[in-house]
Amino acid sequence: MEDKSLSTLKLGRRGVLGLGIAGVTAVAFGICPGAAFAQEAIDEKAFLALSQRLTNRATLDAQISARAFAALSAEDASFPAAALKLSQAMEQAGLTDMRNFREFAAANPDLSPTAMKIISAWYLGYTGTPEGEANHDDARFVAFAGALMYEPTKDVTIVPTYARGHTNYWVEPPASLATD
DSSP states (O other): OOOOOTTTOOOOHHHHHHHHHHHHHHHHTTSSTTTSOSSOOOOHHHHHHHHHHHHTOSOOOHHHHHHHHHHHHHHOTTHHHHHHHHHHHHHHHTOOOGGGHHHHHHHOTTTHHHHHHHHHHHHHSEESOOOTTOSOOSOEEOOSTTOGGGGGGTTTOOOTTOOSSSTTGGGSOOSOTTTO
């Protein structure tokens, strides 16, 4: 009889990748209860609500929210639990106006990094830390043109790499902002 244990099973790159994806999916959807998170964790809908509160916005793009949540969770397996803890603490403190967040953060220094990760993902459009021209880093893409950092000047600033005009349109300065 052949030994079919995992220790003798030879897998190629695709096999290992497939097993990894299957395992992450099983944990994420709770298919493997023994591998699921031992503590409560925030879900995508609650993450969107928390993001709206942290960015002080009535609406945010749900697809970008799902990407941010997935990227932050992939970066740190304890992130969903930390985000839930942050949301619960903000609710308990009655924090509804982000102008009061500084006081909240001072009283809850262990929760501030989680809040900053969420806010950074929305404004910068990525999670993690890019390493410049390195071949590898832990940065994960969330959004480009949808990053909130472009909103304050979107009426006059071109999102990098997106041209509003024809090739070499920048050669001649605009007659005015109104005609640009």
